[in-house]
Amino acid sequence: MTSTSRRLPGNRATILDVAAAAGVSRQTVTRAMNDMPGIRQETRERVQELARELGYTPSRFAKGLVQGSRTSVGLSIPDLTNPYYPAFASSVVELATQRGWHVVMDDYGHGGATGVQSVEHLAPQVDAVIGYLGDAEGEAQAVLGRRPLVVLDQMTGSAWGRIRFDxxxxxxxxxxxxxxxxxxxxxxxxxxxxxxxxxxxxxxxxxxxxxxxxxxxxxxxxxxxxxxxxxxxxxxxxxxxxxxxxxxxxxxxxxxxxxxxxxxxxxxxxxxxxxxxxxxxxxxxxxxxxxxxxxxxxxxxxxxxxxxxxLDLREVGRAAVELLDGLLSGAITPGGQGSELVLCHRLIVRQSA
Amino acid sequence: MTSTSRRLPGNRATILDVAAAAGVSRQTVTRAMNDMPGIRQETRERVQELARELGYTPSRFAKGLVQGSRTSVGLSIPDLTNPYYPAFASSVVELATQRGWHVVMDDYGHGGATGVQSVEHLAPQVDAVIGYLGDAEGEAQAVLGRRPLVVLDQMTGSAWGRIRFDxxxxxxxxxxxxxxxxxxxxxxxxxxxxxxxxxxxxxxxxxxxxxxxxxxxxxxxxxxxxxxxxxxxxxxxxxxxxxxxxxxxxxxxxxxxxxxxxxxxxxxxxxxxxxxxxxxxxxxxxxxxxxxxxxxxxxxxxxxxxxxxxLDLREVGRAAVELLDGLLSGAITPGGQGSELVLCHRLIVRQSA
DNA sequence: AAACCCTTCGTGAACGTTCACGAACTCGTA
DNA sequence: TACGAGTTCGTGAACGTTCACGAAGGGTTT
CATH class of the missing domain: 3.40.50.2300 (Response regulator)
Structure with missing residues (x-):
């Protein structure tokens, strides 16, 4: 009846709490929560209702541990208040979301941090990083180890992917x-x-x-x-x-x-x-x-x-995401074909010149 | 010598691979990687070197599971290309980072999604959400269960925290x-x-x-x-x-x-x-x-x-983060004192009127 | 009645890490 | 020699979930 299992931070219930409350096993709760087959409709609804009442939400850590990570990518931006970056970020977020990725954002300029520090902050939480890191600040790729890093507008460094501008x-x-x-x-x-x-x-x-x-x-x-x-x-x-x-x-x-x-x-x-x-x-x-x-x-x-x-910033974002996609899947190798892209500016003549 | 343990996605090594390579136990690798005491300096350096060579990075899932979550908050924004939102987002990211939180960003407008869908996308990955969700789109708080939701500029709905404008x-x-x-x-x-x-x-x-x-x-x-x-x-x-x-x-x-x-x-x-x-x-x-x-x-x-x-957007961001902080710590309760803030606009007279 | 299938549910094992504790070794001293 | 203290390292257990498999029960067919 009463469960002795501890609660997650925020007093959140675990799967065992729900199982005990419903008088079923872990696995049945899993089946109910994830809409898996092999469970009676009545049981499913009862469990879901109980889960809602107890405020149960599955631990992303336990889930990620057993299922393998949903990829989440870090996005390092020096200054979101410069309109250049939101346009780029918007594109990255949209395309990443399409792929089912999550985007962990860091706007490191205001805190007085450097690009590498931003990557260090992101590193424990992500499987890859895309970023404008600024030039010559040490080795961001080393911080990530085997995880891909795509840098933009950077000449030096050993990032796996690189997008430059001509x-x-x-x-x-x-x-x-x-x-x-x-x-x-x-x-x-x-x-x-x-x-x-x-x-x-x-x-x-x-x-x-x-x-x-x-x-x-x-x-x-x-x-x-x-x-x-x-x-x-x-x-x-x-x-x-x-x-x-x-x-x-x-x-x-x-x-x-x-x-x-x-x-x-x-x-x-x-x-x-x-x-x-x-x-x-x-x-x-x-x-x-x-x-x-x-x-x-x-x-x-x-x-x-x-x-x-x-620069078509949505294109830049697309290039960055696709390059990262290639690196994650292995279709592109760090030094190899397609790991460095060069984009060109287009002159748009309006009134000021 | 050769480890039989499988590799993480991206061919990443596990702690056991490093332990085997160094001829030590898991715990010693942990001690070396986290700068814990009780390990010989020479061993520490050897393990760290080996970890670097093998491209070992600790699993955030395993770590989170045993240590309890570093809080990560979702940030739901309808359109990053509207300059209003980046200014707000920048402030939120900065203050969240100061608290050691991570920010998972979603810009849901371009994909044609709604605010609630954005929260659903964020939900499995975060401990709380701050967002401009738009009005009357169903129940975002229900999606999050016991996890706090702070909404801005929204009249309806049962979000735990609410920031309105007069x-x-x-x-x-x-x-x-x-x-x-x-x-x-x-x-x-x-x-x-x-x-x-x-x-x-x-x-x-x-x-x-x-x-x-x-x-x-x-x-x-x-x-x-x-x-x-x-x-x-x-x-x-x-x-x-x-x-x-x-x-x-x-x-x-x-x-x-x-x-x-x-x-x-x-x-x-x-x-x-x-x-x-x-x-x-x-x-x-x-x-x-x-x-x-x-x-x-x-x-x-x-x-x-x-x-x-x-509106001082950095202030708005600060209000949202502090409100969320209060909700997470329990200092502010969902219906109670301080769970709803009303901010005022200031007239800035320049040239156009 | 035996054999089989289908539905519904439960039980060990595993994911990779840290925590708590204990074992082994070194060094110095009674 | 024996003992104690300090240093260095290893072993079970636990975190919360899903996967693979097996068990129980009802229904139909042989």
Missing amino acids: YDHAARRALDYLLAAGRRQLVYLDAGKNGLPSGPQLTTGRSADPVDRAVSTRGQAFARAAAAAEIPLTIIMSPESAAGARRATQSVLTDRPGIDAIIAFNDLMAAGALKGVADSGRTVPMDCAVMGMDGIPLGELLSPELTTLS | YDHAARRALDYLLAAGRRQLVYLDAGKNGLPSGPQLTTGRSADPVDRAVSTRGQAFARAAAAAEIPLTIIMSPESAAGARRATQSVLTDRPGIDAIIAFNDLMAAGALKGVADSGRTVPMDCAVMGMDGIPLGELLSPELTTLS
């Missing part, structure tokens, strides 16, 4: 367009590595000059493209935020009044640049063009609407 | 402001219940008229406030998107040229309304004011910058 292609595309439009005094508004604002410092890339180490991967691609086209490009650093970009734009337009085009690290900073140009009394795109990078929906809502190097 | 307060605040600014022909741009676009249908709320059932909770609050102030308010329906709001704004401005203020269901739709007003050749705010609701960062980037009824 910034050289994007930079050429952007510069060709701006030069054809007659722009000559170009500025690249950079966010700096690791998002660390290193102050509004100035660098110039011409010919094949080595570019400052602090310049981001994207910035370096633009520097290379500018060198190849033999035109000067001013790179200025700014915090990775709209407000920071706005201030940086104001100050660079004061220092160098002749500037007629600004390329921003991402769309969010481009939005700030738009404001900054307006602050200086100029109009976009007549006096100064502004070009973003990302292609987030925000760009269409701004005025003037943002011209940008766009 | 839309009547917000509506009064907005109308007072607009009327004081001399606005007389007001439009409420509604998103309709469940986000279902029911076509640009027109309703008028005056005196204490019963308002169309299709009108959202927010819309009804504005209708009540308008009735109390004895001014007419036109409610029009639109799909819950910037593009939809833009079209709806264009058409309503054509139908009723005298309109001098538009209040939108949320900031995203307000951004669309901004565009729609411009399309019609009018300027904001001179010819027509536009007011949003949410207070997402996007508003500051628009031009004109968006006047809005703002």
Whole structure:
């Protein structure tokens, strides 16, 4: 009658409590709860009713232990408040759900953690990780051992899967367009590595000059493209935020009044640049063009609407999930065919450039 | 020497494989992996090295079964691509992580699922759920049994925790402001219940008229406030998107040229309304004011910058997590003190109204 | 009445880990 | 030598569930 078995945290009942209450065995309760055959309809309903009354919910641990894990994947994101990431995350969650996976989310930027720390936090709970981890922060793959890691926008490290973006292609595309439009005094508004604002410092890339180490991967691609086209490009650093970009734009337009085009690290900073140009009394795109990078929906809502190097973020998410799927199933091997994908940006011309 | 134990999915080794390889017992491997005392330093390092080589990672199921669950909470979100939700989710993830919780994320809108289906998907994997589930969709709390559910912006249902918003307060605040600014022909741009676009249908709320059932909770609050102030308010329906709001704004401005203020269901739709007003050749705010609701960062980037009824989304997240914390610890009981919170919007006056 | 099948239910075993306890060994001291 | 204390390691049990198999009972056929 009375069960002596202990309760789960939250005073939850175990399968034995239900079995005792119903006067049946564990197995019968299992059959009732999982809609398995081999049980009388009346018994099934009685057990289910009792389970509901006792607040019984099967332990995911016991279930997972015996049945083999439903795969659950970690998703490491540096900053959900940057509209770029939710669009990506949304796609990942949708496709993962389609596959019956669960997604354990970590937004590590606000807590001041690094990408590797995020993976460490996720590791005990997941079978794989997809993430934007940032560059050169130690070995995230090692933390996961044999479990697959798919990283995005990362050059270094030994992740099993890797999705990169062809910034050289994007930079050429952007510069060709701006030069054809007659722009000559170009500025690249950079966010700096690791998002660390290193102050509004100035660098110039011409010919094949080595570019400052602090310049981001994207910035370096633009520097290379500018060198190849033999035109000067001013790179200025700014915090990775709209407000920071706005201030940086104001100050660079004061220092160098002749500037007629600004390329921003991402769309969010481009939005700030738009404001900054307006602050200086100029109009976009007549006096100064502004070009973003990302292609987030925000760009269409701004005025003037943002011209940008766009990535289809749902496609990026799809690529990441499919790559992970391949790694989990063994269809793709860590170093092998398809373990590294390169995606290209598409230039979307709207009003700002 | 050779272990006969099977491998986990992904060919992962078990603790017995490591023990056999190192020539020690399970318990010694446990001690080595968890930095427990009572083991020789040399042994510890040898075991750890071997574990690394074999790609051993402890089963979270076995560990959870014996140690009791690390709590993991589900987060149900209807649409991550609406900037409102990431800001909230970011806050929840950050605070949950601080508490050592894991967050299993579900973005159910894109898959065409409902809030309850989302909870059903999450249920086997989590100890509690926080979510925007939408109104009147059946019983999500029943799915979770004894596990706490905290819902936001939901009137019906028997969730243990509930966070509501005082839309009547917000509506009064907005109308007072607009009327004081001399606005007389007001439009409420509604998103309709469940986000279902029911076509640009027109309703008028005056005196204490019963308002169309299709009108959202927010819309009804504005209708009540308008009735109390004895001014007419036109409610029009639109799909819950910037593009939809833009079209709806264009058409309503054509139908009723005298309109001098538009209040939108949320900031995203307000951004669309901004565009729609411009399309019609009018300027904001001179010819027509536009007011949003949410207070997402996007508003500051628009031009004109968006006047809005703002919610501090990090506060909302904090409220949800703390409420859940109370429910998990037993400090708050389902029907009791503190199980229902009401938060107020703050009017942020910028340029658009 | 014996043989068989079908339905309904129960019993050991196993999943991989940690906990509680005890055994073996080392070292120093009475 | 014998004893005790400390260090290092191993063995049963337990966590809650499902799987594989077998048992009991009723009905039909041979």
